[in-house]
Amino acid sequence: MRKIGGSGYHHGNLRRALLDAALEAITEQGPAGWSLRELARRANVSHAAPAHHFGDKTGVFTALAAEGYELFADALERESHDFQRVGVAYVRFALERPAYFTVMFRPDLYRVGDPSVAVARDRARAVLVNGARTLTPGAVADRAAILAAWSCAHGFAHLWSSGALPESMGGDPEETARAVFRVLSGASNADGPPA
Template sequence: MGHISRQISQASGYHHGNLRRAVIDAALEAIDESGPTGWSLRALARRAGVSHAAPVHHFGDKAGLLTAVAAEGYELFAAALEACAAEGDFQEVGVAYVRFAVRHRAHFAVMFRPELYRPDDPALVAARDRAGAVLAAGARRLSAEPAGDRAVTLAAWSAAHGFAGLWLDGALPEARDPGQDPEAVARRVFRAMFRGGPGEPAA
């Protein structure tokens, strides 16, 4: 490992922590441009302006780097959902889901592709469980069952994730109209879908 450390130390302008951040940021840019698989670690190092050994030193391999991207994504995702859930309107949690997907496209492109990374990574599991807990808690409010209903959780998740995916893919006519706001469209969709559920006023 000595030769790797020497190569990394030659990457000008970066301290240890900043170098790791630079590689992750370069990965997010590459994912935005060519998806989560259309680049190599060597190309990523060139993009970040660091030694070709830097990504290997910090992440081991491509799966390790994508694990870091997914874990960071789930942390941001969980925080966004929790902030909305605290306000008490579960439909707004769905809107927050779509907002996250639109604002963090690269993270979103990796998070739900567990074949690309190490899904048992402790940091990733903890953040993913936080996000799942918000969805489960919302389902308990929507469901007529005292303990909540797994089917309701899946319905809410499918609605939010499906809408986000269709929007990002440009499959919806509204998504191709620059005058349309994805959050406003999503809000109308979720109100129509979950109108009149337990504890939810009709739209």
């Protein structure tokens, strides 16, 4: 273990502790409501530790975006057989990991061209494209089908997580998402959410 600054506190994995502190701060205060000093305080380390590991706040966001996209791609790949399943995995990720989701879809916060972000983001996009192929006849999904599928999944996840959906649309988010994605795929919606 490494001793950090003069605080006398020891961390086995300081980088992880700082990222966890950032996730906590984003959950509580949003992406703008904290500073590197706040992360240091939350992790109980020297105020210089976050800058040493990440450089600046953008560096923290970049690390979170890369990590978030990796986790996101993993979640989507487990359900990559059709868009209904991919869409539900998308929504589940947004609801279970809201701080990552917030950062990942705010490219103004992080270094979009960072290689670790780009690789993970491209993995997730590939699963979305493959899932969108199940929505259209033939082997190739056109750009409109891909955008429709992505917009539907992202829009639903955002509407649900922000509380913007009327209570009459409530219920179980995954069950409701399945019904929405069945409509997108042209399947019957006989057991969908109430109007």
